[in-house]
Amino acid sequence: MLRWVIFIVVYLAVAFYTLQALKTVTKHQWVYYTFVAVTLLIIGNFIYQFTIGEEGRVLSRPKSYAFGFLVAILAFMTINLILLFSEDIFRFLSAIYYRISGKHTEFTIPSRRRFLSMVALGVAALPFSALLYGMYRGKYNFKVLKYNLEFDDLPNGFDGYQITQISDIHSGSFDNEEKISYAIDLINEQKSDVLFFTGDMVNNKAEEMKPWATLFSKLNAKDGKFSILGNHDYGDYVDWDTEEEKSQNLIELKKLQKEIGFDLLLNESRYLEKSGDKLALIGVENWGRGGFKKAGDLQKAKSNIDKNDFKILLSHDPSHWEDQVIGDDYHYHLTLSGHTHGMQFGIEIPGWIKWSPVKWRYKYWAGVYEEMGQYINVNRGFGFLGYPGRVGIWPEITVITLKKKSLT
Structure with missing residues (x-):
């Protein structure tokens, strides 16, 4: 009081x-x-x-x-x-x-x-x-950001392979079906080979996604749609009456992801194949520094892949990349994260300035970074949470094209 x-x-x-x-x-x-x-x-x-x-x-x-x-x-x-x-x-x-x-x-x-x-x-x-x-207006000012990333050891079959990444949907905050429908169409217009969603489908409860499930089920990608869980997906921020109710909520969310067409990776891996070559896709549950849930188990997730595979890791929180992934004995060529939202507030002028207060909390907070020959893209988020808007840090649809580095 x-x-x-x-x-x-x-x-x-x-x-x-x-x-x-x-x-x-x-x-x-x-x-x-x-x-x-x-x-x-x-x-x-x-x-x-x-x-x-x-x-x-x-x-x-x-x-x-x-x-x-x-x-x-x-x-x-x-x-x-x-x-x-x-x-x-x-x-x-x-x-x-x-x-x-x-x-x-x-x-x-x-x-x-x-x-x-x-x-x-x-x-x-x-x-x-x-x-x-x-x-x-800002919260629905969707931007498509495109990157070309080159790798010496990219399998030949994946040269020119295109990835679309979205993150942090936070469906419980949506209030405009027309704008979300526009964003879904914008994602599909990229015609990427594969689609990755890197966590936080809801704010609190699975029921928040139900009104939007049909719309998101229209997402298309030739080689599939893959997802992981973010810290908000576990229902940890709700005062549940019982633990059983909380557990059932997570079961419902996983079911919804399947109905939408996502292959949800829970500390596990898959192989993508192209022209006789393969690429290892690893997805971990949420692992975050500073009091966030640490359900991610990288050792378990990588247990069925080879150390020499070309690897893409889906991990919601970029602090996981900084604290555990970069120093791992496996080389993770590309990690895709989200979580920070770029704080939904900042100033970005390409080639001139990139600033948000969130940089004081996260070293890797938006865009592509490279450390020890490994890349991470931190998606600025599809939705919004807390402050119901965005200023300067717009909702993002990331398109990444993998390229084989030329020897000349």
């Missing part, structure tokens, strides 16, 4: 600063009343959703939107606070100077400058607008 009181007091204090900026810029009282009404509505809804709303540690759709609007308004108000508080310090120091120097007979703080308030509101409007756009 105390933390809610502290949070509300801080929130209202930050809102007060923004209100002062509005009063400096305009004399229209309806602007003040609108701002007050919006800020109170947002904090009221947030408190309701996280106290009386649905239980569980993972954000439901109503909770997500309550969180999203709170983040947007806090970004707006915090930037105003930083800029205006800086001005207040200057105003206070100026008042002291004028009093000590004798220029003023009384201690008088100069008035807030209208221009600086306008600048503060204008700067604050940029992230506020971006966050609202991310909730409205």
Whole structure:
């Protein structure tokens, strides 16, 4: 209860600063009343959703939107606070100077400058607008990212072999069938040889995927569709009544994956064959650093393949690659992961900048990386979770073409 009181007091204090900026810029009282009404509505809804709303540690759709609007308004108000508080310090120091120097007979703080308030509101409007756009359009702004990866020892039959990877569907967050249908068509338009899904089909429960199963069953790939589990697929973030109920949920999810047409790899392997050559496909259950589920068993998963095979590993969390895969005595040519979502927020300009706060948590957080002659692609995610949108880090469909490295 105390933390809610502290949070509300801080929130209202930050809102007060923004209100002062509005009063400096305009004399229209309806602007003040609108701002007050919006800020109170947002904090009221947030408190309701996280106290009386649905239980569980993972954000439901109503909770997500309550969180999203709170983040947007806090970004707006915090930037105003930083800029205006800086001005207040200057105003206070100026008042002291004028009093000590004798220029003023009384201690008088100069008035807030209208221009600086306008600048503060204008700067604050940029992230506020971006966050609202991310909730409205950004979360379905699907991008196809294509990579060519060359290998000395790629079997000849797989030269030019094309892979499509998707990850982190998080079907419980979807709210637009038309946009998801468009994304499914976009995946199929790539006409890849094989399709890999690298975990997190749902947020909490298998039932979240049921309304979308028919749509996802339309996914096509000549050599099959393969999948693994992510940390959200186990139902660990739900307060189940019994362990049996939790176990049944995972059984239902595995059944759904099969109905959709995925070959779910649970610490096991398969061989893909092309023109008389073969490629080893290994899929591990989730293994994540920092408190995430560690059901992945790489030793078990690789037990039926040869050390000299060309290998593709499906592993949901890129920390697994960093902590266990790179140093393994088997050489995993390509690992496909997801999990990070690129934090759904950042700045990416190809060839110029690639940044997201998630880089402070994960060394390998988006795109292709190479270490010790082994590659990993960390997919930015198909869906979204928590904040119900994306800003700068768009939902991704990865297309990777395997190439035989030329000897010349």
